[in-house]
Amino acid sequence: MLTSQTSITARHPIDLSNRNSKEEIQRRAASGNITWTGPLVMVTARSIFAVLAQALVAFIFWRLQSPDPLRASTAWWPVTGTLIDIGCLALLFFYTRREGIRLIDLVSINRSKLGKHILIGVGGLVVLFPLVMFGGSFLAGLLVFGTIQPALPPELMTKVLPLWAVLYSRIIWWPIWSVIEEMTYDGYTLPRLQVLTGGRTWLAILLVGFGWALQHAFLPFMPDLRVFMFLFIQMLPLVIVIQLIYLRFRSLVPTIIMHWGMDLISTILMISVA
Numbered sequence: 001m002l003t004s005q006t007s008i009t010a011r012h013p014i015d016l017s018n019r020n021s022k023e024e025i026q027r028r029a030a031s032g033n034i035t036w037t038g039p040l041v042m043v044t045a046r047s048i049f050a051v052l053a054q055a056l057v058a059f060i061f062w063r064l065q066s067p068d069p070l071r072a073s074t075a076w077w078p079v080t081g082t083l084i085d086i087g088c089l090a091l092l093f094f095y096t097r098r099e100g101i102r103l104i105d106l107v108s109i110n111r112s113k114l115g116k117h118i119l120i121g122v123g124g125l126v127v128l129f130p131l132v133m134f135g136g137s138f139l140a141g142l143l144v145f146g147t148i149q150p151a152l153p154p155e156l157m158t159k160v161l162p163l164w165a166v167l168y169s170r171i172i173w174w175p176i177w178s179v180i181e182e183m184t185y186d187g188y189t190l191p192r193l194q195v196l197t198g199g200r201t202w203l204a205i206l207l208v209g210f211g212w213a214l215q216h217a218f219l220p221f222m223p224d225l226r227v228f229m230f231l232f233i234q235m236l237p238l239v240i241v242i243q244l245i246y247l248r249f250r251s252l253v254p255t256i257i258m259h260w261g262m263d264l265i266s267t268i269l270m271i272s273v274a
Helices: 002-011 022-030 037-063 069-099 111-145 163-196 201-217 225-249 253-270
Strands: 159-161 271-273
Touching (some): 022 163, 037 069, 111 225, 163 253, 253 271
């Protein structure tokens, strides 16, 4: 009997790309392996870690007797962002292990559709990213400042760092950041909230969109409510569109490709050597 079963498995290998499917998540939720705790923790974790990471840098600048430690800390999140990723990766490892799946299962790589998903990611980067990003910026400017070209703090547009920090940001930070961020919001939180809300996909998208945009409002944190609201509203349309792309293809490959491109462009255009 064992030999026969093994033979069948060899001829028809188990498709590991569906371990994060809606049906599989429903099954694990019904068995009690998925509760509200994990998704609610993950939808807020990156914002909390972002505040803690910036507070650490501000504390270092305070110890170095900087005249404005908080302001000095705002440029460093592409470096300390890896601390955010480490914290989220640890939480994801805990919650996926509790479900009996692996971290890679959140990515949902379908080898038969890999080429198609890569092309979709490239297309999304070229077509959707500029439209949605500029649209979000114009909307945020109008709603918060009353103009599509608000006078924003220069720290938001340009980050001046030492050479080693610039190299770290451009070589190491963004490939890791994009993957962990997608795994956190799209790979883990969104599909589980979709199930836990009783199939109310719109509610799951709004909850994840709020948490995701909130994270960006803390990158960096500035004690200015209008700047905070601008960053939040600016990112909200983009993170909603990214969620819709994920739900359409049920794989992180397209969204990771898009995200890699967005973050690489940001590090090139917005980070300069001191």
